[in-house]
Structure formats: structure tokens, C-alpha cells
Amino acid sequence: MNERAFIIIKPDGVRRGLIGEIVNRFEKKGLRPVYAELKELSGETARSHYGHLKEQVFFDELIAYMTSGPVFAMIVEGRSAVANARSLIGPTNPVKAPPGTIRGDYGSDIDENVIHSSDSLDHASREIQLFFGRTGLLHKL
Numbered sequence: 001m002n003e004r005a006f007i008i009i010k011p012d013g014v015r016r017g018l019i020g021e022i023v024n025r026f027e028k029k030g031l032r033p034v035y036a037e038l039k040e041l042s043g044e045t046a047r048s049h050y051g052h053l054k055e056q057v058f059f060d061e062l063i064a065y066m067t068s069g070p071v072f073a074m075i076v077e078g079r080s081a082v083a084n085a086r087s088l089i090g091p092t093n094p095v096k097a098p099p100g101t102i103r104g105d106y107g108s109d110i111d112e113n114v115i116h117s118s119d120s121l122d123h124a125s126r127e128i129q130l131f132f133g134r135t136g137l138l139h140k141l
């Protein structure tokens with residue numbers, strides 16, 4: 001089924017010049033970018049995005065990382081976009097991510113794991129509203 005998924009190339013990915021390479025992998029998989037913004041996250045947005053992790057010991061470090069430079073946030077469209085995006089990026093911990101996945105090829109530590117992808121359509125909808133201020137983007141531009 002055709003879906004839209006929400007992706008964030010995190011500050012380390014942007015800093016290292018990986019936007020083109022990563023977008024290319026989504027395009028080759030048949031996931032077409034339909035909207036994107038290069039933007040600096042406020043602390044408030046980052047804390048809201050990761051609100052479910054606020055009790056974790058790494059929370060403050062995670063917020064500092066996500067606000068350390070611009071992120072490239074995008075919506076991609078294609079068949080089973082949420083599940084396909086998550087298999088392209090690989091497991092959260094780059095140490096465990098197989099070669100061939102984005103985190104497996106470009107990440108080296110869980111603290112800076114290059115990329116985020118929403119784990120469900122519901123979360124994609126919430127994250128799109130938070131990042132772009134428009135839920136409608138999940139369905140149609």
C-alpha cells in the first residue's frame with residue numbers, strides 16, 4: 001500500500017555531507033521524497049519529539065546532539081513506506097546494524113546514529129505536525 005513516512009537525517013549525517021547519499025538510497029528503494037526542510041531544532045521541539053525518553057539517562061545528551069546543528073527532515077512516499085524506511089535504516093544501535101543499512105554503513109555509536117524514521121503511521125503523523133506544523137502533509141501536499 002502507498003504510504004508516507006517521516007525521516008530525519010540527524011545533525012551528524014548533515015555535518016558529514018550524507019544527505020545526498022541517504023536520499024539516493026530512499027529513491028533507489030522506490031521511496032520518493034515529497035517534502036523536505038533543512039532546519040535547526042529548538043530544544044522544545046527536540047524534547048517533545050523524544051518526550052517518551054525523558055526518564056532515560058541519555059536524554060539530556062540526546063537533546064544536545066539533536067540541537068547541535070541542522071537536521072534534514074523529509075517525508076517519503078511509496079509502498080509500505082514506514083516498514084521499508086525502517087529496514088533501509090537498520091537497528092537503532094549502529095554496532096548491531098548490518099552492513100548495507102544506513103546505520104550499519106554510516107554510524108558507529110548509538111549516541112550518534114545518523115538517522116531517525118517513525119515507527120508507525122500514527123507517530124509519523126504526530127512527528128510531521130511537530131516538525132512542519134501541518135498534519136495534512138502525511139496524506140497530500
Ligand code: CMP
Pocket residue numbers: 058062092110111112113115116117
Ligand atoms: P532514534 O531512532 O531517533 O530514537 C531514540 C534515540 O535515542 C535513538 O535513535 C538514539 O539516537 C538515542 N539513544 C541514545 N542512547 C540510546 C540508548 N542507550 N538506547 C536507545 N536509544 C539511544
